[in-house]
Amino acid sequence: IAGITQAPTSQILAAGRRMTLRCTQDMRHNAMYWYRQDLGLGLRLIHYSNTAGTTGKGEVPDGYSVSRANTDDFPLTLASAVPSQTSVYFCASGTDGAGELFFGEGSRLTVL
Amino acid sequence: RKEVEQDPGPFNVPEGATVAFNCTYSNSASQSFFWYRQDCRKEPKLLMSVYSSGNEDGRFTAQLNRASQYISLLIRDSKLSDSATYLCVVRGSSASKIIFGSGTRLSIRP
Numbered sequence: 001i002a003g004i005t006q007a008p009t010s011q012i013l014a015a016g017r018r019m020t021l022r023c024t025q026d027m028r029h030n031a032m033y034w035y036r037q038d039l040g041l042g043l044r045l046i047h048y049s050n051t052a053g054t055t056g057k058g059e060v061p062d063g064y065s066v067s068r069a070n071t072d073d074f075p076l077t078l079a080s081a082v083p084s085q086t087s088v089y090f091c092a093s094g095t096d097g098a099g100e101l102f103f104g105e106g107s108r109l110t111v112l
Numbered sequence: 113r114k115e116v117e118q119d120p121g122p123f124n125v126p127e128g129a130t131v132a133f134n135c136t137y138s139n140s141a142s143q144s145f146f147w148y149r150q151d152c153r154k155e156p157k158l159l160m161s162v163y164s165s166g167n168e169d170g171r172f173t174a175q176l177n178r179a180s181q182y183i184s185l186l187i188r189d190s191k192l193s194d195s196a197t198y199l200c201v202v203r204g205s206s207a208s209k210i211i212f213g214s215g216t217r218l219s220i221r222p
């Protein structure tokens with residue numbers, strides 16, 4: 001059982017480039033989330049999706065977009081990367097209303 | 113003021129010691145509470161949920177105090193493998209209202 005898979009695990013990117021972080025889950029969870037984690041700031045919600053076809057903005061959505069075409073996939077796109085987007089990105093999923101979130105292993109992104 | 117606050121630590125304690133962390137939250141409408149564990153350069157994983165009546169799982173005890181708006185985690189007989197960052201998580205009524213604390217770093221020494 002894969003659970004939740006993120007790709008790539010690590011990427012170095014030039015500023016101004018477009019980048020999509022992929023996230024796939026096989027647990028049939030309704031809700032999916034993208035967080036970024038920075039030292040001293042903890043996990044901050046970027047975007048979320050309660051169910052396929054719907055998305056919402058989290059705490060730090062600027063510069064990021066998401067789509068949820070189906071239950072399993074929830075890609076995060078940086079249209080034009082900036083150095084402040086250097087971070088570790090975690091995708092998570094969960095059943096709507098339940099507490100536990102299941103996280104992917106993270107994508108470490110460096111924007112130069 | 114942050115919605116969820118934790119002492120960042122680090123807490124450095126000897127093996128076998130008892131250690132406790134607190135976490136405070138600002139939104140009195142928060143509905144559910146959790147402790148997650150995160151190892152270095154790994155993803156967070158659920159350690160335990162926190163119930164109003166308090167709950168225990170082996171060496172770990174979690175408690176909730178709604179009146180004072182804090183949750184606590186107690187680790188008894190600490191092991192070297194308990195070394196990690198412990199994240200407090202507070203959840204509201206909507207998917208966007210899952211707030212993570214910045215984490216408390218725990219280091220257990222032999």
